[in-house]
Amino acid sequence: MKIISSKVELFEFLQSLKDEDRKIGFIPTMGAIHFGHLGLVKRASRENNITVCSIFVNPTQFGNKDELKKYPRNLDRDAELLSKANCDILFTPLQEDLYDSENIEAELNSIELNKIDETLEGAIKPKHFKGVAFILEKFFRIIEPDSAYFGNKDFQQLQIIRYYVKENNIPVKIIGCDTVREQNGLAISSRNEKLSLEEKNTAAIIYSSLVECKSISKNLSVSDTKSFAINRINQLSELNCEYFEIVDSESFKPLKNWTDSNTIIGCIAVQFKGIRLIDNITL
Numbered sequence: 001m002k003i004i005s006s007k008v009e010l011f012e013f014l015q016s017l018k019d020e021d022r023k024i025g026f027i028p029t030m031g032a033i034h035f036g037h038l039g040l041v042k043r044a045s046r047e048n049n050i051t052v053c054s055i056f057v058n059p060t061q062f063g064n065k066d067e068l069k070k071y072p073r074n075l076d077r078d079a080e081l082l083s084k085a086n087c088d089i090l091f092t093p094l095q096e097d098l099y100d101s102e103n104i105e106a107e108l109n110s111i112e113l114n115k116i117d118e119t120l121e122g123a124i125k126p127k128h129f130k131g132v133a134f135i136l137e138k139f140f141r142i143i144e145p146d147s148a149y150f151g152n153k154d155f156q157q158l159q160i161i162r163y164y165v166k167e168n169n170i171p172v173k174i175i176g177c178d179t180v181r182e183q184n185g186l187a188i189s190s191r192n193e194k195l196s197l198e199e200k201n202t203a204a205i206i207y208s209s210l211v212e213c214k215s216i217s218k219n220l221s222v223s224d225t226k227s228f229a230i231n232r233i234n235q236l237s238e239l240n241c242e243y244f245e246i247v248d249s250e251s252f253k254p255l256k257n258w259t260d261s262n263t264i265i266g267c268i269a270v271q272f273k274g275i276r277l278i279d280n281i282t283l
């Protein structure tokens, strides 16, 4: 695996491969690589000739500067895991090489995401999704991937990227990949590292509630299905359900009736031991 930190070097290297008509698959990450990321890398490497993964802890998507500072960073370990998963190129840019931080406010404000960025995760973390779209556009322009791979775990992010790429005619195929889970069903996340085995088992109630919710939803109204999941989570005193919303999977507008949409998703965020865990299920 080649490690490149200069955008010009990466661009020139990839252009030479494109001349040979190679397909490029791209996986953007913030590092702290785990099995969830590796699932995307493995799929990209099956479907392309060249797999590029980026590690960049993106300041524009953190509202809280303390969280940005504390985000786990361990490049040597990450590089080893990615290399074993058949990643060909690891791109580790410095912020200064990607954009000039003094002039980004106007650029961020001009990003339009059809209000999908204002609900659920976006309501809790304002500007987060604009920051994601901002940085991804930079990556897409440098790497010009044929396909880019994202996890269904962050389903709102995935749908926002699909919208943004389409609206801005960015020529990349966006591929959503199944959420990789612990054996107990808990969606794997870099934040899980802060939980003990016992705590992870407690947190597994998040996904089991979603699965139960799916099966009982056939007999309940939207509002009763929501209450069911929220009560189920909150019955454990250490867990606090921040939201559980049943929404249309494209507009992310909350539904009143099951007949309001053909593609319905239940999205949840739970506070547990000082961290936020998110997950979702197709209903």
Ligand code: AMP
Binding pocket: 028, 029, 030, 031, 035, 036, 037, 039, 040, 149, 150, 151, 152, 153, 154, 177, 178, 179, 180, 181, 187, 188, 189, 190
């Ligand atoms: P992050 O490093 O957290 O920005 O995540 C990078 C990519 O990995 C995003 O597309 C995430 O949705 C995806 N991802 C994170 N966790 C998982 C998981 N458990 N299963 C599948 N994809 C994941």
